[in-house]
Amino acid sequence: MDSSKLMMLVPMWTLMTLWLVLVVTSAVLAFQKWQHLQGSLKKQMLYLWLGATIVFTGDSLHSVAATISTLTDNPTGPITILGSVFEFRTFAMFFDAMVFMVYYTLWALFITTRYQQGQLEPYDRISIGLAIAAMLFLLPGAVPNAFGIYTLDYNIAPWAPHIILFEVFGVMTVWKLIRCSRNALKHTSDSITQTQERALSIAGTGFLFSFLFFFLFLALAQTSIFMILKTFAYMTAFVYLIKGVIIPTPKREQI
Numbered sequence: 001m002d003s004s005k006l007m008m009l010v011p012m013w014t015l016m017t018l019w020l021v022l023v024v025t026s027a028v029l030a031f032q033k034w035q036h037l038q039g040s041l042k043k044q045m046l047y048l049w050l051g052a053t054i055v056f057t058g059d060s061l062h063s064v065a066a067t068i069s070t071l072t073d074n075p076t077g078p079i080t081i082l083g084s085v086f087e088f089r090t091f092a093m094f095f096d097a098m099v100f101m102v103y104y105t106l107w108a109l110f111i112t113t114r115y116q117q118g119q120l121e122p123y124d125r126i127s128i129g130l131a132i133a134a135m136l137f138l139l140p141g142a143v144p145n146a147f148g149i150y151t152l153d154y155n156i157a158p159w160a161p162h163i164i165l166f167e168v169f170g171v172m173t174v175w176k177l178i179r180c181s182r183n184a185l186k187h188t189s190d191s192i193t194q195t196q197e198r199a200l201s202i203a204g205t206g207f208l209f210s211f212l213f214f215f216l217f218l219a220l221a222q223t224s225i226f227m228i229l230k231t232f233a234y235m236t237a238f239v240y241l242i243k244g245v246i247i248p249t250p251k252r253e254q255i
Contacts, residue, residue, distance in 0.1 A: 005070050016063045019231055020056055022238050027052035029246045040113050047110040048246065051103045052238075058099030065092035097138055097162070104170045105131045107177060107207075115180040123176065130169035137162035158218040171211055178204035192248045199244020206237030 030049035037045055069077035069089040077089025108128050112120055120128075158164075181200035188194055210233040217226035 008070055009067060012066065013063070015228065015231060016059065019235055020060060020063075022235055022242075023052050023056045023059070026238050026242050026246065027056060029242060033246055033249075040118065043113045043118075044110055045246070047106045047113070048241065051106045054099050055103055058096040061092045062096040065089035094138060097166070098135060100170075101131055101135050101138070101166055104166075104173050108169075108173045111173070111177055111180055115184065123172070127169045127172040127176075130165050130172070134162045134165035134169065137165065158215060163218065167211060167215065171208065174204045174207040174211070177201075178208070195248050196245050199240040202240045202244070203237040206233045206240070209233040210237070 027049050030045050030052060034042060034045035034049055065077045065088045068079060069075060072078065075089065076087040077092070078085050079088050080086070105128060108124055108131070112118055112124055116124075178201050181197045181204065185194055185197040185201065188197065210230045213226045213230035213233060217223060217230065220226065
């Protein structure tokens with residue numbers, strides 16, 4: 001293998017392995033806890049383990065596709081399946097983008113379940129509506145592109161409609177998570193619940209920084225350092241979700 005390719009792939013896979021191990025740990029622990037809960041608490045943990053599971057799937061596919069693209073020197077990452085060319089990286093980029101749109105939609109549902117007894121407020125309806133609109137802008141390009149039926153450029157410029165919608169509804173969601181968790185922290189005396197709310201606030205801040213680094217990545221000619229910083233922001237968020245939200249069990253969860 002070309003040494004230049006190796007220098008690209010080894011750091012990428014080192015970072016992605018750490019990230020994916022963290023994500024799958026989150027999914028497994030949340031699933032285990034979900035099995036022993038009831039009612040709204042069960043729903044909250046459902047959103048956490050489903051979210052981690054789809055993120056693991058999306059980023060795994062994206063990493064494999066990026067590796068194929070690097071090895072073949074082809075930006076679409078083509079592979080042959082049953083005699084047909086499948087543009088794996090093209091599909092993976094669409095799929096991974098869709099994954100994170102669904103992921104933040106699950107967070108919007110988590111917030112309404114934890115803080116609003118499952119009732120959607122106008123703010124939530126707007127943010128989820130923007131999420132659905134972003135998915136509708138993105139969906140038509142994924143499968144047809146991958147099979148070469150037609151070409152719809154995966155435009156990841158800051159002004160692309162699905163990117164704008166994703167950033168707006170994503171920031172709306174994590175900002176509400178930070179605001180709700182900080183407000184709940186002020187009104188609880190249970191030490192473990194305080195730990196959970198503090199962790200949710202920090203995780204929300206990590207997600208907020210991930211959006212900042214994602215925007216800088218797009219705006220500054222896709223400079224890779226910002227994507228690395230985005231990954232570290234996500235890793236920080238997941239560490240706090242695991243140790244501060246998923247593992248602790250307040251008395252009210254032992255019903």
